[in-house]
Amino acid sequence: AQKVTQAQTEISVVEKEDVTLDCVYETRDTTYYLFWYKQPPSGELVFLIRRNSFDEQNEISGRYSWNFQKSTSSFNFTITASQVVDSAVYFCALSQTGANNLFFGTGTRLTVIP
Amino acid sequence: GAGVSQSPRYKVAKRGQDVALRCDPISGHVSLFWYQQALGQGPEFLTYFQNEAQLDKSGLPSDRFFAERPEGSVSTLKIQRTQQEDSAVYLCASSLAYQQGGNSPLHFGNGTRLTVT
Numbered sequence: 001a002q003k004v005t006q007a008q009t010e011i012s013v014v015e016k017e018d019v020t021l022d023c024v025y026e027t028r029d030t031t032y033y034l035f036w037y038k039q040p041p042s043g044e045l046v047f048l049i050r051r052n053s054f055d056e057q058n059e060i061s062g063r064y065s066w067n068f069q070k071s072t073s074s075f076n077f078t079i080t081a082s083q084v085v086d087s088a089v090y091f092c093a094l095s096q097t098g099a100n101n102l103f104f105g106t107g108t109r110l111t112v113i114p
Numbered sequence: 115g116a117g118v119s120q121s122p123r124y125k126v127a128k129r130g131q132d133v134a135l136r137c138d139p140i141s142g143h144v145s146l147f148w149y150q151q152a153l154g155q156g157p158e159f160l161t162y163f164q165n166e167a168q169l170d171k172s173g174l175p176s177d178r179f180f181a182e183r184p185e186g187s188v189s190t191l192k193i194q195r196t197q198q199e200d201s202a203v204y205l206c207a208s209s210l211a212y213q214q215g216g217n218s219p220l221h222f223g224n225g226t227r228l229t230v231t
Contacts, residue, residue, distance in 0.1 A: 004156075035219075043203065044117075045157070045222035091156050101147070101173065102220070104156030 002027050004094050006105035013082050014113050021077045021108045023092030029053075034068065034075045035093040035102065045091065051075065053097075082112045116140060118223035120206050126229045127196045135191045135226045139208030146189050147220065148181055149205040157205055163189060196230045203227045 003026040013019045025034065036048040049059065051068050059066045063080045079086055089109045093102040119138040127133050139146050145164055149157035150173075159173040165186035174181070178197075183189040193200055207220040 037222075043224040043227075045205065045207070045220075047219035047221070050219060093156075101159035101162065101170070102157075104158070106154070106156050 002094050002103040004092050004103055004105035006108050008108045010109045012111045016081050018080050019082055021090050023075045025073050025094045029096050031097040033095045036077050037091045039089040084112050084114050087112045118208055118221050120223035120226050124227050129230055130195055132194045135204050137189045137206030143208035143210055145209040147207045148191050151203040198230050201230045
């Protein structure tokens, strides 16, 4: 069974603060993919990153960074120097290799206060 | 732009009515997905098409839900005899890849918000 847990329902930070969004997943598969998507108020889901279960290297993209730890089944997402435009709901998702669908967490609503 | 387009943006239906939701994927995208997102929840998978073939419909909640993609491009999600529990945002996504494990991520539309009264 696949499960993604995002324990933080809502987070508020003041602009320029760093913030980390937690994601814990469960799967019996040895190979899988993990994703982060951003959902702004307009509603569409914007792809941020995909990570293969074989690749535990952390990744940095501008102000975004991701920490993947198989030992704790976590794939956390950090935004450095947050900006008002970062305000959105962020979803972590899991997919089996070769599967057709994504399993999403319940999302974390991030509000960045100017 | 050339993103995934969904229509209508909002739909209000009386309980028992049939509705049809349209998705125009990105041109050339092989894979098309429908997801249902209830208020305050993450999207949940409904069905998957590879070109015109519906390869997975395991997420459709009942036989009142039906999806088609007859020419391998535009897709329609139809809900018959709508119920209040069908109220949700219906998201369509497309991808160049044949499967989630491919190199092409999903591109989502803005969704159709369905409210059943």
